[in-house]
Amino acid sequence: xxxILYLPLSLLFLLSIxxxxxAQNIHSDxxxxxxxILTQDSGYVTKEVGLAFLLANSLTDTTPNANAWHLFNxxxxxxxxxxxxxxxxxxxxxxxxxxxxxxxxxxxxIIEIDANGNLLKNERFFHGNYPCCWxxxxxxxxxxxxxxxxxxxxxxxxxxxxxxxxxxEVIPQDSIFPIPFNYWDGMExxxxxxxxxxxxxxxxxxxxxxxxxxxxxxxxxxxxxxxKTKHRNKFNIKYFYEDGQWKTKDTExxxxxxxxx
Numbered sequence: 632x633x634x635i636l637y638l639p640l641s642l643l644f645l646l647s648i649x650x651x652x653x654a655q656n657i658h659s660d661x662x663x664x665x666x667x668i669l670t671q672d673s674g675y676v677t678k679e680v681g682l683a684f685l686l687a688n689s690l691t692d693t694t695p696n697a698n699a700w701h702l703f704n705x706x707x708x709x710x711x712x713x714x715x716x717x718x719x720x721x722x723x724x725x726x727x728x729x730x731x732x733x734x735x736x737x738x739x740x741i742i743e744i745d746a747n748g749n750l751l752k753n754e755r756f757f758h759g760n761y762p763c764c765w766x767x768x769x770x771x772x773x774x775x776x777x778x779x780x781x782x783x784x785x786x787x788x789x790x791x792x793x794x795x796x797x798x799x800e801v802i803p804q805d806s807i808f809p810i811p812f813n814y815w816d817g818m819e820x821x822x823x824x825x826x827x828x829x830x831x832x833x834x835x836x837x838x839x840x841x842x843x844x845x846x847x848x849x850x851x852x853x854x855x856x857x858x859k860t861k862h863r864n865k866f867n868i869k870y871f872y873e874d875g876q877w878k879t880k881d882t883e884x885x886x887x888x889x890x891x892x
Contacts, residue, residue, distance in 0.1 A: 666748030669712060669721050675769065676710035678703050681725055688750045690740055691729030699728040699737070711769040713779060719746035722779050722801065724772035726762075727755075736761045739772070739781060743801045752801040759786035764793035764813060776832045778872075782812060790816035797837070797877060808877040810839070810870060811888040820848050822858060825888060828865075835872035841865065843887060 665687040667680065676684075682700060685691040693700055703709070712723040723742045727734075736758065743752040764784035765771040771782035771793075778797040783804070785792035794809035816823045825843040832838075846860040868881045879885055 665750070667723075667744060668748040669714070669744075672714045673774070674712055675708045676712065676723070676725070677705065678707050678709045679705040681710045684750075685725060685727065685729070685740070688753075690725075690742075690753060691727045693729060697729070702728070707768070709768055711772050713774045715743075716777055720744065720751070724769065724781060726768045741772075741779075741781065741801050754801050754803050756781055756783060756796070756804045758784040759792075761786060763791040775837075776834065778832075783809060785814075789818040790814070797872075810837070810877060811841075811885070812839075814888070817848055822846055822848055824858075837870040837872075837877070838867055839870070840867050841888070 665684065667676065667684050678700070682691070682693075686693065691700075692698060710723055710725040712721050714721050721744050723744065725740045725742065727738050727740050734757070738758070739756045739762070741754050741756060742750060744750055762771060762782075762784045763786050764782050771784075773780055775797060778799055780795050780797045782793045782795055785794070792814040793812040795812045796804065796807040796809055798807055811825075813826045814824065823845050825841055828840045828842050830837065830839050843862075843864045843866075844858075844860050845862040846858055848856050849859050851857055864887075866884050866887075868879055868884050870877050870879045872878075
């Protein structure tokens with residue numbers, strides 16, 4: 632889902648979802664700016680509205696030399712939300728470019744608000760350094776059946792990884808089992824790579840179809856890098872949700888991935 636038009640004067644913007652365009656209205660409390668009134672089952676929040684909400688609830692700051700909010704336009708999307716099933720509450724994810732002195736790099740904040748736009752819960756989620764596994768400011772947060780999920784990125788010299796944290800309610804990051812999702816490591820002419828080819832989720836069961844590759848990085852006659860795979864393995868890992876946690880019995884397969892996180 633990607634926003635295709637913003638009309639900030641009325642805070643009306645359009646979403647393209649499954650080739651259908653939906654009008655979304657987000658209203659900000661003009662007196663206190665502490666509320667976000669959402670009217671659809673899912674959508675996006677711009678910096679114009681979202682930053683005011685984050686500031687009012689002391690979740691970010693715009694202290695000079697301590698933030699990077701100035702790099703983004705008022706109409707840029709900084710948040711994404713979904714309505715909780717059988718509820719009038721919403722789960723949201725915002726990127727935070729404030730508090731750089733405290734956190735050094737950008738973080739993401741998972742938030743729950745009620746139907747009246749009041750903040751109920753919030754938890755901050757940290758990446759290795761920066762969110763290298765996100766394509767933009769919001770695409771690493773999605774809804775998976777009756778769960779919400781955020782991809783947490785690992786970073787370093789020549790590698791980027793992602794784990795999927797799935798939850799039903801806003802809880803601390805360290806209380807969620809991180810499910811390996813993608814990994815790339817390319818150093819000194821060698822590479823190790825695995826990625827999720829596809830995933831299938833039904834109720835409290837999740838099956839991920841992985842491809843694992845190892846090999847060498849080569850240069851062609853134009854000095855362009857190409858990958859020469861020496862080893863490839865495909866396998867599935869089934870995860871299940873029990874007692875509030877994600878678990879798996881495929882421990883031997885998981886060990887093939889665990890050593891790289």
